[in-house]
Amino acid sequence: MSLNRIILKNFFKSVKNYALYIFALIFSVVLYFSFVLMSQDDTIAAELQSESVMSTGFTVGSVLLVVIIVLFVMFANSIFLKRRNKELALFQLIGLRRKKLLRILVLENAVIYFGSLVSGITLGFLISRMLLLLLLRMLQIELSIGMSFSVTAVTQTAILFVCIFVLLMIQNFIFLKRTRLVDMLKLNQSIESDYRGIGFWTIVSGFLGLVMILSGYWLSMNIMDFGTVLVPLLLGILFLTIVGTYLLFKASVAFVLNVIRQSKNGRLNVKDVLSLTSIMFKMKSNAFLLTLISIISALSMGLMSFSYISYYSVEQSVNASISNDYVFYEEEEMLFYSELLDESGINHEVRTVPFLNYEATGEGITINTPRGGSEIDLVIVSADHIESATVKENEIIIKGLISTLDAFMNFEINSPITLFNSDYEQTLELIEVDGEAILPSHVARGALQAVVSNEVYQKLEEQYTYDEELRDNLVSYAIDISEEDSQEIFELMNQDGHHSFESRINQYTVQMQGAGVMMFVIGFVGIAFLMTTGCILYFKQVGEGEDEKESYKILRKLGFTVNELVKGLTIKVVLTFGIPLLMGLLHTYFAVNAGWFIFGSEMWLPMLTVMIGYVFLYLIFAFFSLLYYKKIVRESI
Amino acid sequence: MIIQAKGIKKSYGNRLNRTEVLKGIDLTIEEGEFVSIMGPSGSGKTTLLNVLSSIDQVTSGHVFVEEQDITTLKEKKLADFRKEDLGFMFQEYNLLHTLTVKENILLPLSIRDIDKKEAEKQFELVSKELAIYDLKGKYPSEISGGQKQRTSAARAFIHQPKIIFADEPTGALDSKAASSLLHKLKQLNSKIRSTIVMVTHDATAASYSNRVIFLKDGLIYSSLRKGERSQEEFYMEIMNNQSVIGGVGVES
Ligand SMILES: Nc1ncnc2c1ncn2[C@@H]1O[C@H](COP(=O)(O)OP(=O)(O)OP(=O)(O)O)[C@@H](O)[C@H]1O
Ligand SMILES: [Mg+2]
Secondary structure (H helix, E strand, C coil): CCHHHHHHHHHHHCHHHHHHHHHHHHHHHHHHHHHHHHHCCHHHHHHCCCHHHHHHHHHHHHHHHHHHHHHHHHHHHHHHHHHCHHHHHHHHHCCCCHHHHHHHHHHHHHHHHHHHHHHHHHHHHHHHHHHHHHHHHHCCCCCCCCCCCCHHHHHHHHHHHHHHHHHHHHHHHHHHHHCCHHHHHCHHHHHHCCCCCCCHHHHHHHHHHHHHHHHHHHHHHCHHHHHHHHHHHHHHHHHHHHHHHHHHHHHHHHHHHHHHHHHCCCCCCHHHHHHHHHHHHHHHHCHHHHHHHHHHHHHHHHHHHHHHHHHHCHHHHHHHHCCCCEEECCHHHHHHHHHHHHHCCCCEEEEEEECEEEEEECCCEEECCCCCCCCEEEEEEEHHHCCCCCCCCCEEEEECCCHHHHCCEEECCCCEEEEEECCEEEEEEEEEECCCCCCCHHHHCCCEEEEECHHHHHHHHHCCCCCHHHHHHCEEEEEEECCCCCHHHHHHHCCCCCCCEEEHHHHHHHHHHHHHHHHHHHHHHHHHHHHHHHHHHHHHHHHHHHHHHHHHHHHHHCCCCHHHHHHHHHHHHHHHHHHHHHHHHHHHHHHHHHHHHHCCCCCHHHHHHHHHHHHHHHHHHHHHHHHHHHHHHHHCC | CCEEEEEEEEEEECCCCEEEEEEEEEEEECCCCEEEEECCCCCCHHHHHHHHCCCCCCCEEEEEECCEEHHHCCHHHHHHHHHHHEEEECCCCCCCCCCCHHHHHHHHHCCCCCCHHHHHHHHHHHHHHCCCHHHCCCCHHHCCHHHHHHHHHHHHHCCCCCEEEEECCCCCCCHHHHHHHHHHHHHHHHHCCCEEEEECCCHHHHCCCCEEEEEECCEEEEEEECCCCCHHHHHHHHHHHHHHHCCCCCCC
C-alpha cells in the first residue's frame, strides 16, 4: 500500500473526529454569510426613514463578527490538531518530511474547508431569509421579501474564508514546527503531567481573585460617588473584574474544590472523582479561555441588554422629549399648518403655552452628585394649559423626568419645594413626579418642567424678572391631533419633504427603526458570540471526555455502574458550564445596573429576557455535552 | 468451589474476520486457592482473567461465581459484584491520574460504610506493607512504574475482597519489591482466605501459588499442583514445564 493510500484511508476512518470541526466551519460561514446578505438587502434600507442607520449598524456588526469567527475557527482547528497529534507524530516517525506532512494537511483541510464553505453559504441563504422576516417584524414594516441572492455577498464571504484558510495553514505550520517528536509521542503522559498538587500561591491568588471581583462590583454600584474621575474609574473596574475573573478560574475554583477534597481525607466517592478532581485541574489549565468566555458573554449580554432597553424605551423617551403631536419653533408655522389641517378636515387643537423659568430648591429635591446641593432649574407652566394635570393651590407637579436625570436626582413626594428668583420666593408642596414632557425640548432645554395652579402662576409671572431680549420667546407652540395621530397626517404635513417642525409620530418611527436595527445587529452578533462560547465549552467537554475515557474504563472495571459515572459527570457538566455562566450573568448584572439609565427607562425586563435566553442556550450545550459523556461512558468498557 | 468455568469460548472481531482467543476452557477454582496462570504472550491469559472477572463477556460458555452464573447477570448486578467481592490489579496499572496515590487506593472503600478511622487504619497497614505510604500525596505522574504497580496492588487489597484478580502484578518490580508483594498476596490468601487468580510470566512468582495452569493457543495445556512440596521444588517443576511449552521462557 502506498503512503498516500494509507493517509487517505486514515482520513476517512477518522472522519468522525472531523465532525466537530466541520460543524464549527459551517456554523461560522452561515453566520457571516447571512449577516452580509442581510446587510446588502435594499428592501429594508429603502423602507427605513434614515438610511445611514442600517449601513453603520451592519458595518460595526460585521467587524465584530469577523473577529469572533477568526478566533473560533482557529480554536476549533487547534483542538483538532491536538487530537491528531499522535497520528501526525507517527507519520513523522516513519520518516515523512514535515513539508510533505504539511502538504497533506493542506490538502485535507482544503477538502473539508471548501465543502463547508459551499454548504454554509446554501444554509446561510435560507437562514438569512428567515432572519430578515424577523427584522422586518421588529421594525414594524410590512413587506414581502423575495429570494434575492447576492453575488457580492458570496464573494465577500469567500474572500474572508480564504483569508482564514491561509491563517489556519500558518497555524498548522507553526504547530508542526513547534512540537518535537518526543512530545508528540508522549501525548498522554504530557496530559498527565499537569496533575500536580495545589501550592501556596494558588491559595493567595485564589483569594485575591475573589477580592478583586467583589471590589470591582462594589465600585460599579457606587459609580456616582466618584463622578469626577469617571474614565479612570471605569478602566479600574474593567481591570479588577477581568483580572479577578482570570484568577478565579486559575486559582479560586481549584482552591475551593481542594478544600472540599482535603476534608474527605482521601475517601472520595465516584462523584467526587469525576467532578471535583477533574474540574480542579481542567479549570486551571483553561483559565484564560474561560475568562475570555465569561468576559465575551458578559459583554454581549450587556450590549444586548442595553440595546433592548433602548428599543423597549423608545416610546417613553419620545414622550419625554416631544410634548405634543407636532411642535413648532414659530407661531406663524403653527398657524400655517393648523390651516392646512383644517383644509383637510382633520380635527386638532392649537396649543400656545406660556412659561416661566424659575430656580427651585427645598427638602423635596436631593441631587446625588459629588457637588450635592438641591438647586435645579424648572420651567413653570400653568395648570390651565395642561389638561392631564390637576393641581390645587400650593401644589406642584414635576414633569419630564427622564431616566438619565432620575439617576442623579431624588424627589420626595409631599415635601416642600421653593421656587425662587433674585427677589421672590414661593414654597409649594410636591405631589407628583412624572416622565412625560409637557414642553418641547427646544423650549425646555433639558430642564425639568413643573405644573402649578393658575393662581400661583399669576403671582410668579408678576414677580418675574424678564430678560428683555428673550421676552417674546417664553411661549411654546404646538398642535395636538384630536383623534389618533397617524403616518398619513404626518405625510400630509410633510409634503415638501423638509419639515420645519418636530413630529412625535415621526420621531417615534425614526427612533424605533434606529433602535430596532441596532438591536437586531447587536442581537445577531451577541447570539453569535454566545453560540461560539457555548460551542467552545462543548468542544472542550468532548476533548476532556476523550482524555478521561481511560478513567471511565478503570472505574467501570472496579465496579461502578454507568449510572453512577453519569451522575458524577452531570455534576461536572453543571459546574463547567455553570461557573462561567454565573460569572457572565453577574458581570452583566453589575454592568447593566451601572449604566442602564443612559439607554432607557426600564432595566429589569429587557435584562432578564436577555439573561434567560442566554441561560437557555447554555442549557442546550450542557445537555449535548452530557449526552456525549453518556455515550463515552457506555462505550468505555 | 468459588469459581467454575464451563466451556468458555471467546473470539474477537466481526463475522468476516474472526479470531478465536479462548477455544473452550473448563476450570474450577476452590475457595481460598491461590492459582497462577502462565503461558506465552498472546495465549489469552488476560482475556481469560477478564472473562472470569466479569469485565469482558464470553462468546459462549458459562462462568459461575459462588453458584451464580455471571454471564447472564445484568450490568448493575455485575457492577455490584465487582465492587463488593473483587479486587483487581491490571497489567496497565489503571490508576486515575487525577487522584493522589492515597485517593486511588481508597477508591474501593468509598462505596462502603466504613468509618473514617477504620479506613485510615486499613490504608496505613496496606500502604506500609507495600512501602508506598510516603507517596500518599503524590499523583501517578510523579511516581515510578513499580510504585504505580504497588499502588494498584494496594487498591486491590484495601477492601479485603473475596477474590483477587492480578494480571502480572510483579512485572515492573525488582525482586525485593516483588517478593514483598507476593508475600502480601500469600498472607491475604491464608489469613482471610481470599481466593487469588494471578497471571504471570515469572516462575518465581508462580511458585508462591498452590496451582499453576498453563495456557497455550487458547486452551489449557497442563496444570501443576504444589501439594506438599517446598517452594523451591515447585519452582523447578514450573521451569521444566515452561520449557516444554516454549514461548516466553525465563524472564524476570
Ligand atoms: N480487544 C481485542 N480485539 C481483538 N483481539 C484481541 C483483543 N484483545 C486481545 N486480543 C487478541 O487476543 C489474544 C490474547 O490476548 P491476551 O491479552 O489475552 O494475551 P496475554 O496472554 O495476556 O498476552 P501477554 O502475556 O502479552 O499479556 C491476542 O492474540 C490478542 O491479539
Ligand atoms: Mg496480558
